Amino acid sequence: QKEVEQNSGPLSVPEGAIASLNCTYSDRGSQSFFWYRQYSGKSPELIMFIYSNGDKEDGRFTAQLNKASQYVSLLIRDSQPSDSATYLCAVAANFGNEKLTFGTGTRLTIIP
């Protein structure tokens, strides 16, 4: 079993709709959770991080964490074509980013 699992997609969402990306992790002791966006041929860039159960909102992005279910998700509201990318979920055992374990990513396509 992989430590961090994501549906590889591709996930296709109409422009303006809500895109929902999901991630599960196996280490119950994990403390910090990250979402990175990676455009094709580019490097990953951090878009959200979350430590506590519940929701965290930043603009059109909302990260949701449920430690009991070992589940973290990313919602993108009012999806734009520029949101088309691969989204990587990453998990760390502590409250920093020293040792991140990444999922293999979900490829998201926003359809105009």
Added chain:
Amino acid sequence: DAGVIQSPRHEVTEMGQEVTLRCKPISGHDYLFWYRQTMMRGLELLIYFNNNVPIDDSGMPEDRFSAKMPNASFSTLKIQPSEPRDSAVYFCASSISEGTVEAFFGQGTRLTVV
């Protein structure tokens, strides 16, 4: 700041040859990470340094891989001898321990071993 700088951007080499990948972190960052990305395995942490000292190299696949950080502004990842299964994109990233959790990635080196 120019960000994390990696060189070369692309490397094609023959099996058995030595390959050296280079990284210049963002000035002032005290953490440096080397990652490898493949379609099958995704992004994997190989090794990371704190203040130029290797902290965790448990992700280094085997003894053919070695990494050094002789000073705060330079790190290398060496593969000797290289094998076709080493073909991947290798990313270097850096971060600062105070005030932010964001790791900044370089543009990566695409390595092809034929």
